[in-house]
Amino acid sequence: MENIIKIITADITQLDVECIVNAANNSLLGGGGVDGAIHRAAGPELLVECRTLNGCKTGEAKITKGYNLKANYVIHTVGPVYTGAENDVKMLRLCYWNSLELAMKNSIHSIAFPAISTGAYGYPLKEATEIALSTVVDWIETNLDYKMKIIFVCFSDETTKVYNETWILFQNIKKT
Ligand code: AR6
Numbered sequence: 001m002e003n004i005i006k007i008i009t010a011d012i013t014q015l016d017v018e019c020i021v022n023a024a025n026n027s028l029l030g031g032g033g034v035d036g037a038i039h040r041a042a043g044p045e046l047l048v049e050c051r052t053l054n055g056c057k058t059g060e061a062k063i064t065k066g067y068n069l070k071a072n073y074v075i076h077t078v079g080p081v082y083t084g085a086e087n088d089v090k091m092l093r094l095c096y097w098n099s100l101e102l103a104m105k106n107s108i109h110s111i112a113f114p115a116i117s118t119g120a121y122g123y124p125l126k127e128a129t130e131i132a133l134s135t136v137v138d139w140i141e142t143n144l145d146y147k148m149k150i151i152f153v154c155f156s157d158e159t160t161k162v163y164n165e166t167w168i169l170f171q172n173i174k175k176t
Contacts, residue, residue: 004140004148004149004150005133005136005137005140005150005151005152005167006149006150006151006152007151007152007154007160007163007164007167008151008152008153008154008160009153009154009155009156009157009159009160010153010154010155011037011153011155012034012037012038012112012114012153012155013037013038013040013041013042013069014041014070015070015071015112015151015153016070016071017070017071017110017111017112017149017151018071018072018073018103018108018109018110018111019063019066019071019072019073019074019075019103019106019108019110019111019112020038020066020069020071020073020074020075020111020112020153021061021074021075021076021077021099021111021112021113021114021116022034022035022038022074022075022076022077022114023035023077023078023079023114023115023116023117023119023121024056024076024077024078025078026055026056026057026058026078027055028050028053028055028056028062028076028078029047029050029051030047030050031120032120033119033120034114034119034155038069038074041068041069042066042067042068042069042074043067043068045065045067045068046064046065046066046067046074049064049065050064050076053076056076056077056078057078058078058079058080058091059077059078059080059090059091059092059094059095059098060077060078060094060098061075061076061077061095061098061099061101061102062075062076062077062102063075063076063102063106064076071112073103073106073108075099075102075103075111077095077098077099077116078095079091079092079095079116079117079121079123080092080117080121080123081117081121081122082117082121082122082123082124088123089131092116092117092123092128092131092132092135093131093135095116095117096113096116096131096132096135096136096139097135097138097139099111099113100136100139100143100148100150103148104143104146104148108148109147109148109149110148110149110150110151111148111149111150111151112150112151112152112153113132113136113150113151113152113153114153114155115128115129115132115152115153115154115155115159115163116128116132118159125159125162126162126166129162129163129166130166130170132152133152133163133166133167133170134170136150137170137174
């Protein structure tokens with residue numbers, strides 16, 4: 001599992017992978033945070049294509065080209081605005097799951113995720129990280145015949161620390 005999943009500190013817009021995931025909003029017409037950074041780096045054509053998609057429901061995912069990005073594709077997914085309700089978990093899980101399904105459907109074999117919902121949408125980082133890691137591991141185990149390299153891109157050392165700690169914890173739980 002270690003060579004399939006990687007945790008790094010980076011700006012997701014600079015990555016040389018087939019596909020990066022955008023933590024977007026329901027309009028898919030851009031915003032702040034990682035969404036704003038992706039639109040700036042991809043250039044205005046990304047917004048033109050996004051306008052044709054008729055938005056995106058929370059937990060769902062839609063794909064566009066990457067334009068000026070090194071990545072060929074952007075998968076836009078919409079995380080939940082954190083409320084503390086049980087449905088948040090379900091929605092955040094769906095973001096990772098549906099992004100991976102869509103990537104596979106498009107024959108993509110490398111994908112980079114930001115920490116969806118943990119910025120403007122207020123999801124507590126530790127909880128969101130547990131959901132991100134467990135969902136991706138479940139997906140890999142469900143699709144063992146499909147080769148997918150998954151990179152978790154943390155935007156700060158603090159986030160990376162939480163991801164690494166959660167990953168170690170997770171490995172220990174799996175072993176017992
Ligand atoms: N590379 C990687 N991660 C980043 C980058 C980057 N360039 N920039 C920020 N992050 P957020 P959300 C991290 O707020 O919580 C937008 O306005 C950031 O540090 O981007 O899902 C949308 O349009 C945090 O850990 O997304 C929506 O309205 C993580 O990305 C709303 O924000 C997510 O933070 C979505 O909120």
